[in-house]
Amino acid sequence: GSEESGTDSKAGIAGEGVSGTLDFYTSQPDADAQGLVDAFKAQNPDVNVSIFRSGTEEVVSKIQAENQGGNIQADVLLVADSVTFESFKADDLLLNYKSPETESLDQSFVDPDGTYAGTKIMATGLIVNTNDVTELPTSWTDLTDEPTSGQAVMPSPLYSGAAAYNLGVMTRQDSLGWEFYEALQDNDITITQGNGAVLESVATGEKKYGMIVDFLAARAKNDGSPVELVYPEEGVPVITEPVGILANTENEEASKAFVDFILSEEGQKLASQQGYTPIREGIDAPEGLKTLDEMTILDAEAVELLETRSDDKTKFGKIFGQ
Amino acid sequence: MTAKQPIDGERKKRDSSFSLFFQRNNLYKIIGLIVIFIFFLLPVLRLIWLSFVNDGSVTMQYYTEVLREPATWKTVKNTLIVVGGSTILALVLGILFSWLVAYVQLSGKRAMQLFIFLPFVIPSYITTLAWTQFFSASGPVTAMLSWLPGELAAPNLYSMSGIILLLGISHYPLVYLFTVNVFRKIPRELEEAAATSGLSKQRTFWKVVLPLALPGIASGGLIAFLSNLDNFGIPAFLGTPANIRVLSTYIYEQVVGFGPSAFSRAAVLSVILGLIALLGTVLQWFLLRRSRVNETNRSDSTPRIYLTAGKQKLVEALLWIFLLVTSLMPLITMGALSLISAYGVPFKLENLSLRNYEYVFMTDVKPMSALSNSLQLALFTMIVCLVLGTAMAYLRFKYPDWSTKTAELFMTIPYALPGTVFALCMIFMWLEPVPGWNPNIYGTVWILFIAYVTRFLVLQVRGSYTAFLQIDPSMEEAARTSGAAGWVKWRRILLPLLFPGILSGALLVFLMALTELTVSSLLWSSGSETVGVVIFGYEQAGYSTYSTAFSTVLVLGILLGGALFMLLGKLWDRKVLKNK
Amino acid sequence: MIKVNHVSKKYGSFTALHAIDLEIGDGEFIAVLGPSGCGKTTLLKLLAGFMGPTDGTISMDDTVLASTKHVLPPEKRNIGMVFQSFALWPHMTVAEHVKFPLSYHPNKVKEGRKELQARIDKVLKLVGLDALAERYPSELSGGQKQRVALARAIAPLPNLLLMDEPLSALDVELRMEMRKEIQKLHRETKASIVFVTHDQGEALAIADKIVVMNQGRIEQIAPPEVLYTRPETEFVATFVGKCNLVKGQWRGDQFVPTIDSDNVWHDLGVADSFKTSGIYPVRPEQFQLMAADSKGMQGVVSFVQYQGHEIQYTVEVGEATWTIHESVVATRFETGDVVGISLKNAPKQTGTIVSN
């Protein structure tokens, strides 16, 4: 790969003529990551992208371990939430690259310093088992009410980065705050490992309500599971699966081309096809999901979230008796 | 005749000729230890080192911090309870089954053996899922209990005892595998001698049979103990809702906890976990201390205890019920899930299809290549472990001095650590073994191979060592006076005698490597995806139906392989050994 | 009284015992003698109850102990056994081996620890292992192992003591001592003893009754002296104390050996079966060797073995090979010497003793 230039890709079609190998670390589902890479390669046949896919937590640990080991292998990183990127940014592991495509994005999803940018919108909402529940909940606080006592399930922030992000965001809302989590505990909510486990639990009827990332619920519903997705009225925390380039990339040019592609209209359409709400304005959300403008977003400063994440988790642990 | 050798200290004295060879080659000993150190301990030390540095300066800060936290101690206590309880359960079940299979006349033993392995090869997320459904409010247990008088509630699996139960059930096959051959090799005359001394069958079991089976029990127990210690899936699944943390889950929490001190804290906890593992190993040595070598016997699979027809039927029925619940039930749950389109749709004919299978094996290309990768990896890992592990076991057996004991300890650590932690260690180590030099192992399939060998070697060492403990040294001496040394001695005398034990170890290594998940999920790379990685990927993406389809095929494949293997064994017995 | 009734035992297709009949009286001391592989151990294992007969029954005072259907397990019988292969428990010390039956056998020590320890010490002393009480089997020599096996079997003073070559690994001195101890035990406890040995001297010395087996069959059952002096089959004659079967013709009480038809030998107590087959059994010490002269039987010494108190000659006489024992004080011959052979005239020997 050539490393001589960091500016020329602004011109023309993203990454035309780039080549070499690219290590892409992601937490997207395998099929989605593969689809993305395939689409990219259709345009840039000379780039050889190898994917490492695992859970966000594993990917992050891997990069940190590689960092400890002396040499990060990844070129492009795409994982669940911005807090993760903030943490890498704090360690100066990310390259400053503001893709031209970010201009079409809501700027709140783009790092002002250009180290990362969101690629899609994943809201966390409520999932309900429709066999057992006829009256759909409308608010987060429904989970703290008497009728749902012992019936709800949520992913553990201690295992899932996305859940930890949600914890940070929701405790910073005036409407919810730590009181909300305390109430959840009082209402006997079950903590489970991750979003997948929440889906299993609710879909099989073991629990009736769950906090879950929207696309999983929508897809399960499409597949025929007896579930319904609800966006609570207070709004939803949103993670954006940001993408960024590692500072010591060995193929800066191809990396930039790849990021550009992800954020491009074509890349975003692909995301929509794959069942995610695209982040770029003007592209439709897939069946069953809301687009960005249709939802109320609960928000918090990513930098602040990073700083308090550890404390948040500890506090969470205390509330839930660990 | 009982043979010449006590197992530990005295052997050394007696075999001083060999240690004499070694004295001259003390250098080899040191070199060997260094190699083992580099492969097995250094990666871990690189992690541990992190627990001592902060911003480039050495500090005990993380230790004081972590050790001061009550959460740490609570976790350690939980761990000890969970691991202790589940190891005892695995031991009880494992010993019971291996004894029944080796000693008692039962029909359908071969089929039974296959089913005994199932809980071990079924992925633990499936096991937990199946069991939680089994005991759930809408599950069969609750339904059955509601028929009974009284306010009986199904036991809550999301509890300490739930974790213990599932860990025990998942790992008793390990104890079984290590012990059953040892039972078969106990000379009948030793029991007959007990009988003429007036011991009832029951007493003979406690006083003679069990102590003689100790080598197998200790090895199996140790491996089960380590497996319980490093298991993440079950305590994470069942412990999270119940707010029960054990070391493996707590370490994971630390690792994924970001923050500058994440790894350092994880390292401190890993040290604690490592200490517990070492404690287990030492305890096991202590158990084996009084064990002595039997006369070498051919493994004898004809039953020694005959029950009346009625009793035999009863025992068989009880065994099968247990096996159906612990083995078949998860398998069926898994199979059922793999046939429906989505979670939660009722299990009705119109909802069933082979769509998931079609996707996994026709549409998606990954599973097939993963299967082929995993098979190759497992096979090579098995072969390498077979050779290295058996050689190591031989050394450990022949020269039970500080050097081989230390080597064994080194080899135990990689298996005892939670997979995630171990994978991180492998990254630290193999990315740039010498700073600035990247041998291009990491990022290829080789890192998986090295990781598997490093992690699973101890299984083979234990398997082979157990087999060695069954061999009277005069067997080898006789070979040597007949002029056989080196490879001939191994091929003609030692290996045939060791065969079943070595095979158990190899089988374990193979199965473990084939279904490995946590280590692979950090170390795989494009083109080297493994079965575990694919299943994990499906799971995380929420495609549990795909992962169950894949797992079902995998487990059925293993079952089929096992069945074939047993058939071959039967033929071998008939044709080659002319067994009656 | 134990009755072995037409018992057969097969290992697969190989028949190790052919329809054995045997009675073991209460307090009787029976030696079982026979060549290697004749079924001695098999018989003992059947008596102990480790396996059932393929045919026939074993009963005790009219209750059936073992049949093809059912076998009373050994732990329910009041027995002790010395295994030919010792069968020591590798994980137990010498003292523990003795302690075991004393704690669990039907005849166990019931009086408490001190008494138990005293008994252990006594038994160990008896077999000369008191100094090795804390050793494990792997730390013992062959003979020491065998003594542990012996100690374990006799410790609880069982009613029926089965011993499978219990002294084979011991030196003569120790063997004598052990023999005496076993006999003493027998006298004191009135136990029935079945003592398997391949050593005819031992069998003759120790037993009330000797059972001679061959190839899974019983050849003869008789008290030692009868067996030695009046063997009923060729096998017994040659096996129990070397015997030379001289061929010839019986004319009433007179025997004319084929090899030396000028001579006539008198009947010194030969069993009828031999008379019908034209054989005169001569013990090695009944022959006399002298320098060869022209008349009488002649042979060539083919082998000489020095035995301290006697010299054992193997002599080729015509087609036959004879064994002849001579005193060390008699004239010595060497391999290859041509010698003359005659029958000592010792009319007293066999006749009087049989009538004893």
Added chain:
Amino acid sequence: MIKVNHVSKKYGSFTALHAIDLEIGDGEFIAVLGPSGCGKTTLLKLLAGFMGPTDGTISMDDTVLASTKHVLPPEKRNIGMVFQSFALWPHMTVAEHVKFPLSYHPNKVKEGRKELQARIDKVLKLVGLDALAERYPSELSGGQKQRVALARAIAPLPNLLLMDEPLSALDVELRMEMRKEIQKLHRETKASIVFVTHDQGEALAIADKIVVMNQGRIEQIAPPEVLYTRPETEFVATFVGKCNLVKGQWRGDQFVPTIDSDNVWHDLGVADSFKTSGIYPVRPEQFQLMAADSKGMQGVVSFVQYQGHEIQYTVEVGEATWTIHESVVATRFETGDVVGISLKNAPKQTGTIVSN
């Protein structure tokens, strides 16, 4: 020539061999004799090279085979060994046991399959196991197992044959036969043989030289007849062929037993060591028993053992216990009888034979 040089062997803190010196000449047949636990097996294992000495060296024609530092492994020596515990391989048939050394031993058969099979058959026939060639060890009787061990050791005709009680499980007849075969082998191959046995008769019969061991030390090394007739220590005298050590006073060539000071015995070839300690060693057959009369030595019969060709009496004489062997044709006594004892006058015996 193998030289054992001041070799000691310790098991932990227990010393099994104390500074042994021994020479094994080429083609020599050495019997090692000694009581149970005296270190015979240990010596053999050192000679085989299974372990190194704790002290001293073993060398062969001036090259050191074993020292505390280094041991030449057994497979590099041209040896064969019969293990006391047989050490049969449970996974191999009888034929395979014999085939094994024939394929791998330094002296292996190099001529091809047919030759190999012929050799296997020959060896199996020699030990009488030709019919059992396809059996596994678990299907053999004790004596059969021992013969397999023997066959395996002798098959490759090793230069040094180490045999640890190779015949202990065999009956007299078979034992004689095997002995002869071993001797034949010895003559034919000129192998050096070290033959451990606890049976003094066997040692006397078979060896060129006997090594008597006791408690880890060598008591005497001598040819059989010298050993028997001129034992140098009390131990050798009593162990090799029962001997009664009669106490008394030596006055030159004359001996006055304490128990019967009226009598004077003549020196029939007693070693000096006995003379200095005032002992007259008398073999059991040198005594004569008669009905008790008032004068002469008197004793009480405490034990009688019938041995076929002789009767063995144990007689209590004063403080001492003597063993006396009498012919079966002599007057019989029973336990409790009071008997008179005298020394047979057999001036020829010891004296002449020593000078042989």
